[in-house]
Amino acid sequence: MYCNYCNKEIIDAKRPKGNTDYSKVYRSSEHIIQNAIGGRLESEKICCDRCNFHLEELIDKSFCDIFVPFISNINNFKKTNNSNNAPKCSGYAIYNEGNKNKMVFADVIKKSKVKKSNELIKIEKEAGTKNLDERIKNCLNEMRVAFKNFNLDNNYFKQGISKIAYNYAIYLGINIKNISNVCDVTLDSENKELISINFNTIVIPFVPGNAFDDFLELHTKFTLFHNLILFRYGKELWCYINLFNTFQFYVRLSDNYDDGENIRYKIYGQEFQYMQSNMNTNHNIYSDIIMEKAKEYTASGYKYVDTLSYNFYIKQNKLNNYFRIENPLRKFDKGEYEIIFYPWWIIQAKDKEEIIEYTTKKYIQLNQYLIKDNPTILDSELFSMSKEDREKFVELYLKSIKSS
Numbered sequence: 001m002y003c004n005y006c007n008k009e010i011i012d013a014k015r016p017k018g019n020t021d022y023s024k025v026y027r028s029s030e031h032i033i034q035n036a037i038g039g040r041l042e043s044e045k046i047c048c049d050r051c052n053f054h055l056e057e058l059i060d061k062s063f064c065d066i067f068v069p070f071i072s073n074i075n076n077f078k079k080t081n082n083s084n085n086a087p088k089c090s091g092y093a094i095y096n097e098g099n100k101n102k103m104v105f106a107d108v109i110k111k112s113k114v115k116k117s118n119e120l121i122k123i124e125k126e127a128g129t130k131n132l133d134e135r136i137k138n139c140l141n142e143m144r145v146a147f148k149n150f151n152l153d154n155n156y157f158k159q160g161i162s163k164i165a166y167n168y169a170i171y172l173g174i175n176i177k178n179i180s181n182v183c184d185v186t187l188d189s190e191n192k193e194l195i196s197i198n199f200n201t202i203v204i205p206f207v208p209g210n211a212f213d214d215f216l217e218l219h220t221k222f223t224l225f226h227n228l229i230l231f232r233y234g235k236e237l238w239c240y241i242n243l244f245n246t247f248q249f250y251v252r253l254s255d256n257y258d259d260g261e262n263i264r265y266k267i268y269g270q271e272f273q274y275m276q277s278n279m280n281t282n283h284n285i286y287s288d289i290i291m292e293k294a295k296e297y298t299a300s301g302y303k304y305v306d307t308l309s310y311n312f313y314i315k316q317n318k319l320n321n322y323f324r325i326e327n328p329l330r331k332f333d334k335g336e337y338e339i340i341f342y343p344w345w346i347i348q349a350k351d352k353e354e355i356i357e358y359t360t361k362k363y364i365q366l367n368q369y370l371i372k373d374n375p376t377i378l379d380s381e382l383f384s385m386s387k388e389d390r391e392k393f394v395e396l397y398l399k400s401i402k403s404s
């Protein structure tokens with residue numbers, strides 16, 4: 001077996017203790033979704049022990065740091081630091097300013113409390129506020145965290161999410177030759193160790209394009225999970241990635257992939273991972289919701305044979321799977337519909353504004369779910385704020401993926 005990154009032949013054994021002869025590489029288990037963000041699926045078919053080590057340094061550490069503000073709030077999360085020291089982070093917070101909700105940048109947030117906001121100080125100074133210190137203190141006290149900053153303003157997010165897609169494809173048996181041109185690897189000229197890596201994938205944020213997906217995403221009880229779907233559409237190979245039921249993206253791994261089957265699309269595999277070990281709810285809760293809604297849809301004129309196109313697949317009255325590959329634009333009353341490839345539909349039909357609005361809603365859902373000891377802000381409050389305020393954070397969110 002060969003390593004999919006450095007191409008060296010892997011010795012089918014663990015590296016002997018103290019062995020530093022890196023011209024030889026050994027067996028190693030790589031997590032598909034990074035262990036530090038709760039990924040449990042792992043495989044020894046992906047890379048050697050040396051590449052595993054380098055990938056951690058080159059991509060995983062920085063990628064996983066982005067999620068620290070959430071992870072510290074997830075109950076029973078195994079990878080959480082064992083102390084009560086919630087990590088400090090920055091973010092956005094709102095407070096009431098003359099009957100209007102105003103959002104400011106919070107430089108230091110600790111345990112859902114805003115400790116410092118330079119923007120607030122500046123605003124109050126400029127307004128010539130008397131008793132400045134007291135006013136600031138009061139404002140900070142009543143401030144509510146809208147969302148914690150997750151520093152997506154870097155390339156690590158794209159690299160990390162692309163690596164998940166790439167590894168998942170290898171895990172499912174996709175021939176590396178078909179996807180290797182989205183992954184630029186540089187090896188050291190002497191010892192052939194991995195020294196840099198860059199994924200040049202296309203990454204597209206998910207936005208619901210029909211009533212069914214909208215319902216599922218925004219009007220059902222929020223649960224924490226990761227979800228991966230690898231699929232081919234025509235000659236394109238894509239992976240749908242959903243992290244924390246919030247960060248939802250399509251990653252394109254190939255535009256010239258052919259497995260010889262003459263069908264419109266094919267699913268290679270789907271993976272669901274629930275995040276909380278203390279979840280006493282049924283782990284199939286998500287499937288149940290989909291099933292319930294799917295029945296409703298089929299009852300109201302959605303033809304059984306068409307359900308494949310409607311992103312869920314029902315067999316013998318049981319939900320078999322749920323995909324987001326095609327987005328039907330439907331006119332059922334007239335028996336007409338048009339099937340559009342979901343990612344391209346998002347690119348073509350969704351303007352930035354809509355992506356911002358959806359992204360904001362999803363992100364707020366996650367924060368409301370996690371920030372339990374803090375009176376969370378409501379959607380209505382969020383949307384009562386100025387557009388500029390809302391755009392502030394989504395700008396950050398989208399920056400990292402725009403470049404593709």
Ligand SMILES: [Zn+2]
Nearest residue numbers: 003006048051
């Ligand atoms: Zn390797």
